[in-house]
Structure formats: structure tokens, C-alpha cells
Amino acid sequence: MEGDSNGGMLYHEVQESNLCAVHCVNTVLQGPFFSEFDLAALASDLDSKERQMMLEGTASAAVSSDFLSEESHNVSLGGDFSIQVLQKALEVWDLQVIPLDCPVAEAAQIDPELENAFICHLHDHWFCIRKVNGEWYNFDSLNAAPLNFSKFYLSAYLDSLKGSGWSIFLVRGNFPKEFPISSSEASNGYGQWLSPEDAESITKSCNLTQAPSQRNTMSQQPALTETDLQLLSDMEDEDLRVAIAASLMNSSPATASAELTLLMTAK
Known part of the structure; x- marks a missing residue:
């Protein structure tokens, strides 16, 4: 029987600037696999390919010119990345990102607890909901630590997010089993490894020190x-x-x- 991934530890990144997309990708993978520079390079590559396709496929030079004159379609000046960038990053690890409302994701709509990860997006904010060692966690970078979910909470939570306009994507594939925590790359400045007990303790501590209205504003959930x-x-x-x-x-x-x-x- 396989042991717990990463020795039973949870990888969480706390919000830094507008890098929630980076935090989201890394918590899906459970390790600091990507930096903002890696995602920026993927965004630039996507922009180049999109512009090339417009040049080769459009029948209107004016349309092509307008497209080419615009800023990047895959990363904003504030540092927010598009879903295409997140898809490309996760494809590196043979993971597929699928809109939850697609027919191919129908099983996940019925029994989300049988899946392994979801990506959620609204108003330029990305976060990941991930199953780690058989337990579900919300790895939102706006929280100080990952929040544990029950199977029922997961289903109702996804329903309530959808009802409030969030875009939800299913992540499928062979997730990395380990990240070398002891390596020199084990921290990117805003990532941390936590035991489930430490995560619970941090969450309880934050709940005690923050007013209810502040907690609700910070989590956006x-x-x-x-x-x-x-x-x-x-x-x-x-x-x-x-x-x-x-x-x-x-x-x-x-x-x-x-x-x-x-x-x-x-x-």
C-alpha cells in the first residue's frame, strides 16, 4: 500500500502580490514547481502562437493588426494569468484542465469526491481545491493555511460557488507523488509545508483573532x-x-x- 505523498505534509502558498495563479498551480501539484517567471514565459509563448495563427488564418488584415497591437491576452499588467496559461503549466505534468460544465466532466458533477482536484476562478482570483492523502482541502492563498473539507462539504461548496458565478475546472491525470522537500528549491518565498494538524491549528488561531466580517472578506467564499x-x-x-x-x-x-x-x- 502506498504511503502518504510528501510524507503526509500539505503544501500551501500564501498570497503574494497578484500571484494567485502561481499559488493555484503549485498547490494543485503540491510543491513549488513553478514561479511567476515560468508562467510569464508560458504566457509569452501563447501570445506568440496566437498572433501567428491570426496572421496565417485571418482574412482581414485590419482584424489581425488590431489583435497584434493589443497587450498580452494571457497575462495582465497586474500579473494575473489566463486559464490557458494554467492549462499549459499543468500539461507539463500530464494533467488536463477541463471546464466542469463540459460533458466529459459529467461524472465529476455527480460525484466530485471521486476526483482529485478543482481550480476555481472569479474576479482575477484563482484557487485550488485538492484531495491530498485521502482528505479534501481548500488551498486558497488568501487563507493562512489549507482548510479541510468533508466529502459532503465539497459537493455543496462547489454548488454554491457555481451559483455565485465562479468558473470551476476539473483537473485530471497523474499527479506528482513527491516533491523533494529537502532540496534547495523547496521554498519559493511564500510556500510552506504543513502537517494537517498544523494547518488546523493555524486556521483555528486565525478564526479567533479575526472578526467574522474580516474572515468573510478575506476568503471571498x-x-x-x-x-x-x-x-x-x-x-x-x-x-x-x-x-x-x-x-x-x-x-x-x-x-x-x-x-x-x-x-x-x-x-
Whole structure:
């Protein structure tokens, strides 16, 4: 039986500038495999190929000229990268990035817990949800440590993200099993290796020191707790469950829980 990857450690990167795409790719791979310079090189290569295709395939010189005069389509001046760049980076490791609403990803829509990783994007922010050593974690770089998910939380969480306009991509393939933690490349300045216990401890500490409104603003994600989502799971109407989860996403934790309790009482 195979042992835990990376000796049971979790790799997490904390937000640096606008490098959430770099953090996202590295947490999918569970190691500091890519730097911002690596992704910038991939973006430049994609830009060159796209411009070449426009020159060779367009029937309108004016359209081609307009396209060629624009800035990069794959990296913004602020440092945000396109999904095509993330796809190219992960292709290096034989991983496919598939929109979750594609027919080929239908199984993942039904049973997401059987997959290994998802990439989420909204308003120039990228983050990864990843299964590591049999457990699901949210590796959002805006959080101080990865957040552990139950299988039920994963499904409801993805539903609520979709309902709030997030783009979700499935990642499939043969994920790297190990990264040489002891090597000189084991840290890129914002990455850290944490045991699951350390990650839980850091999260609890942050929850105690931050006000609820601050936590909700920093995470940009649902305020629903696992208890809330368990209440949602008791609802028989699947569409109603998803709609309620999505509508409560932007509430503060206390408000979301109170509203959900009232809804369940009324039901």
C-alpha cells in the first residue's frame, strides 16, 4: 500500500502580490514547481502562437493588426494569468484542465469526491481545491493555511460557488507523488509545508483573532459552516438546496447560520 505523498505534509502558498495563479498551480501539484517567471514565459509563448495563427488564418488584415497591437491576452499588467496559461503549466505534468460544465466532466458533477482536484476562478482570483492523502482541502492563498473539507462539504461548496458565478475546472491525470522537500528549491518565498494538524491549528488561531466580517472578506467564499451544510443536505429538494446555499454565500457566518436555521424551522 502506498504511503502518504510528501510524507503526509500539505503544501500551501500564501498570497503574494497578484500571484494567485502561481499559488493555484503549485498547490494543485503540491510543491513549488513553478514561479511567476515560468508562467510569464508560458504566457509569452501563447501570445506568440496566437498572433501567428491570426496572421496565417485571418482574412482581414485590419482584424489581425488590431489583435497584434493589443497587450498580452494571457497575462495582465497586474500579473494575473489566463486559464490557458494554467492549462499549459499543468500539461507539463500530464494533467488536463477541463471546464466542469463540459460533458466529459459529467461524472465529476455527480460525484466530485471521486476526483482529485478543482481550480476555481472569479474576479482575477484563482484557487485550488485538492484531495491530498485521502482528505479534501481548500488551498486558497488568501487563507493562512489549507482548510479541510468533508466529502459532503465539497459537493455543496462547489454548488454554491457555481451559483455565485465562479468558473470551476476539473483537473485530471497523474499527479506528482513527491516533491523533494529537502532540496534547495523547496521554498519559493511564500510556500510552506504543513502537517494537517498544523494547518488546523493555524486556521483555528486565525478564526479567533479575526472578526467574522474580516474572515468573510478575506476568503471571498461561502460563509456556510459544515453544520449549515449538513442542514442543507437534509432538504429533499436538490434545486432548493443549491439555491439556498448560493444565496447565503455573501452573508456573514452568523447571519448565514441564523437564516438557514429559520428556513429549516419553517420547513
